[in-house]
Amino acid sequence: MSNPVTHTWILQNEEATLSWGRRFSDFLYPGLVVTLEGELGAGKTTLTRGVLQGLGYLGRVKSPTYPILETYSLSRLYFYHFDFYRIYDKNELEDSGFRENFGGSVVCFVEWPEKAQGWLPSVDIGIKIKILADKREFTVVALSEAGGLCLEKWQKLGWL
Numbered sequence: 001m002s003n004p005v006t007h008t009w010i011l012q013n014e015e016a017t018l019s020w021g022r023r024f025s026d027f028l029y030p031g032l033v034v035t036l037e038g039e040l041g042a043g044k045t046t047l048t049r050g051v052l053q054g055l056g057y058l059g060r061v062k063s064p065t066y067p068i069l070e071t072y073s074l075s076r077l078y079f080y081h082f083d084f085y086r087i088y089d090k091n092e093l094e095d096s097g098f099r100e101n102f103g104g105s106v107v108c109f110v111e112w113p114e115k116a117q118g119w120l121p122s123v124d125i126g127i128k129i130k131i132l133a134d135k136r137e138f139t140v141v142a143l144s145e146a147g148g149l150c151l152e153k154w155q156k157l158g159w160l
Helices: 014-025 044-054 090-096 145-156
Strands: 006-011 033-037 069-073 078-083 106-111 125-132 135-142
Touching: 006 014, 014 044, 014 135, 033 044, 044 078, 044 106, 044 125, 125 145, 135 145
Parallel strands: 033 106, 033 125, 078 106
Antiparallel strands: 006 135, 069 078, 125 135
């Protein structure tokens, strides 16, 4: 993608992360693959919780570290939350059949994508989260035309 859209936010606390996720949910549509990178405790699952709240999900959102995948059927789309933190052998991924879960009517959020490098489909939006003392730095980059369209909607509303 030429001239990818990139933007960085500094979020002050957990509530700011949840709020950011709720706003981000308005611009998601089926077929997007979003990766979340950052060390343990950076806020990847908190961000996902905010997105799910924005999509109308009222239940508990937990990290899918052990099951690898949590699925949510929402009114306007299906949302799949992957966490590859505990993947040590890429053959585990192949045996799990995880690739069948991408595409079509699904938005996929993927934590620890580097553990599945070379096995994931094309990524549309990459989010990197850095811990800055008591704050978080979120850097978002559009990695495909679909991701660019998503972030351009934010830009038009003045949120980028």
